[in-house]
Amino acid sequence: MTTQSSQNKKTPSRLKVFFGGYSNKGIKDENQDAFAALVPDANELQAKGAIATLADGVSSASKAAEAAQLAVTQFINEYYATPETWSTQKSAAKVLTSLNQWLFSQGGMFDEQHQQWLTTFSSLILKSTTGYVFHVGDSRICKYREQHLEQITRDHNRKSAGNHAVLTRALGADNRLKVDVHQVDLQVGDIFVLTCDGVHDFIPNKVLTRFLDELPAQPSNADLERISEKIVERAIQEGSDDNVSCLLVHVNTIPQRKLDEIERDLLDKTIPPALDVGMKLDGYVVRKVIHASIRSHLYLVEHEQNKLTYVLKAPSANFADDSIYLQGFMREAWVGERINHANVMRISQGEANSKFLYHLCEFVQGQTLSEWMHDNPKPSIAQVRDIVRQIIAALRAFQRLELVHRDLKPDNVMIDAFGQIKLIDYGTVFVASLDENQENIQETVPQGSLNYIAPETLLEMKADYRSDLFSLGVICYEMLTGELPYKPMKRAEVTFSDYGEWQYRSSKQFRSELPLWLDLALEKSTAADPRSRFQAFSELQAELSKPNSSAIEEYQRQPLIQRNPVKFWQGVSALLAIALIASLLN
Missing domain, CATH: 3.30.200.20 (Phosphorylase Kinase; domain 1)
Incomplete structure (x- = not known):
């Protein structure tokens, strides 16, 4: 196998965007608008994307200009500071929630005495072949494609007496932030138009379209800035009574790589x-x-x-x-x-x-959990609890980064001489941020190891932290019993069509001395349907730490056919056999 020379390699297409904007205070004494845009380096561009954002400070707020400036700069800075593994929506949501809480804490309420740090906010994050829109207020994002201008965002305002628009939503106005979120497909040549109400309330779309038509097929940053300035100046000529700002974003190329x-x-x-x-x-x-x-x-x-x-x-x-x-x-x-x-x-x-x-x-001196299980065929509950606790700690680290291990099994867990656990071999890990990109080869088969892979992955090609929780439940069950909670499968037998085809086998079948509360915890952690499982790692850890009396009571109230269907049908069969024998004797 040899490498190709750089001369013979065709440069793959990547996302490439250009920005250009212009802002003016208009007839007002102070410009309370702000915009910002950034294209990061290649690595961050792939993981996090490029950002364009515009904010319009609420004029009745005492810190309107500061709120707008803070919103655009802090959003960009903090967004790129979130883990590269996070999805775009999670990263943006975390940053906006934090930003809104800070603004709100400075005053924030919609009343005459406390309107201090309030601003509208509209942001477009361009990543791979998708645009992610986050919007609060009545600033606006439109998409211009093939000479057609389409409004993407919805204005959060209502008309009052005298036909004046009253803002109904803004950053810093409420501690419970409600953000409109949209996704749009990107195409080469798309132009996104971010404007404040001082522009779009005074320039009709047909006029705005004529300005956009002046742009060359592949505009530069300078071209976009020039047209933005012309749009702003036109709004002032049309009698705009507010600050006026426009930011243009042009999509030059998008990833279109073939397999x-x-x-x-x-x-x-x-x-x-x-x-x-x-x-x-x-x-x-x-x-x-x-x-x-x-x-x-x-x-x-x-x-x-x-x-x-x-x-x-x-x-x-x-x-x-x-x-x-x-x-x-x-x-x-x-x-x-x-x-x-x-x-x-x-x-x-x-x-x-x-x-x-x-x-x-990292060199880990020790043995795999498979080897440990061979050496410890009937471990105590305390031993198993400690191992599970450490695996949960590792999986929480994955969860915080929006990662899913997807191949959790005894061979991928190391345990050293002091009992410390290390998760290894995460080559099948799911990464939320990379999953959004077109630069990756799409998986066509479930990722994981048979008998440990979560049923939803087999049925629907889906996996989240609950999938890792299922695999951990299987490992816990196997450590205690030496068996699997479901009948072992061979690959040729993976023909299940729904969750009901997985039938749990009580751990007490293999170790009768195990307490009922533990078996109920194992059953819930390995439930085939993810909706029936524990919904957090902490729930599993708590259930393994002390008996859940309410779960035992609920279990005992169930009819025998639900508690133990095998025993129920064995009993029915026995009664039928007795009845048959009795009828023959008569």
Whole structure:
């Protein structure tokens, strides 16, 4: 396998946008409008997107100008400070909630005495092939495509006596923020128009369209700024009695890569050949071959200069043509550099200029949980509780970053001599921010390991933190019983069509001394339907810590057919057999 020369590689299309805006105080003494826009570097552009935002301070508020300026600058700064793994909507929602609470705390209510920090807010985040709109108030975002201007946002105002518009929603007006959220598909050539009411209340769409028609097919930032200024000046000429601001956003290119282009990028580096003790790779000396399989190779290595020890992980050459696997392998290192938790194995990418595909993992001395279970066939509840507690701590770290492990199983959990747990091997991890992009190869098969994979992933190709909770429930069950909560499946048997086809097997079948409250907790954590499971890791942890008397009472009130359908039908069969024998004797 060889790398392609840079001369022969066609540069893949990426999102490329241009901005241009203009603002004027108009006939007023102070300009209480503000706008801002930013295109970050390539890495942040892929994970977080580009932003354009406009705010119009509420003129009756004593700090209108400050509120508008704070809203646009803080939103952009804080949005890019959120984890790169978060989805666009989660990142924006967190920032807007925090921003609104601060503004509201400064005064905020809609009354004569406390209108201090109030502003409208309209923002467009462009990421991959999608535009994400977040809107509060009566500033406006429109889309201009193929000479047609379409309003995307809804004005939050009402007409009062004298036909004056009264604002009904603004940042800082209420501690319970209600934001309009929309998604729009992006096309090359789209122009998004962000305006305050001082512009769009005085310029009809047909006039605005004529200005936009003056733009060249591929406008520069200067072109967009020039047209924005002309729009603002026209609003003033038309008698605008407010501040006047316009921000234009042009979509120059969007990701349109074909599958072979994406695969070519993935194959840009060479998979290392199988290594042996004493061999070197980028200055790392192999001290031990830890594991070799058809999927990957693990080596204990030592850096020849700093003498630090790592585990070097490289994909197997068997997967050289498997783009989904290679994408997951690269994603694992990307996530590993962004998650920092005592119960998660640290991972970093290999040497930056290396031609080889591999990454470096924290060396964890210990055994897999599978091996531990073999050595401890009937562990105490306390032992299992401690292990589950640590796994939950790790999974919470994933959840906070909007990550889903998706391949939680005993072989992917390490336990050292002191009982500390480390989650390893998260090459199938789901990343919310990357899932929004078109630059990734879409998965066509469920990700995970049979008998640990959540039913919703098999049925619907969906996974969230509850899917990891299901897998953890299966592991907990297996540690206690040595069995699985459902009849073990072979891949050829995965033909279930609904959740009702998964039939839970009581843990007391395999260890009769286990308490009922524990079995009920295991049953709920491994419920096939995610809606019937615990809805938080903390619920599972609490249920394993002390008996839930209400759950036991509810269970005991159920008819036998619900509590133990197998026992119920065995009893029915026995009664039928007795009745049959009696009829024959008569």
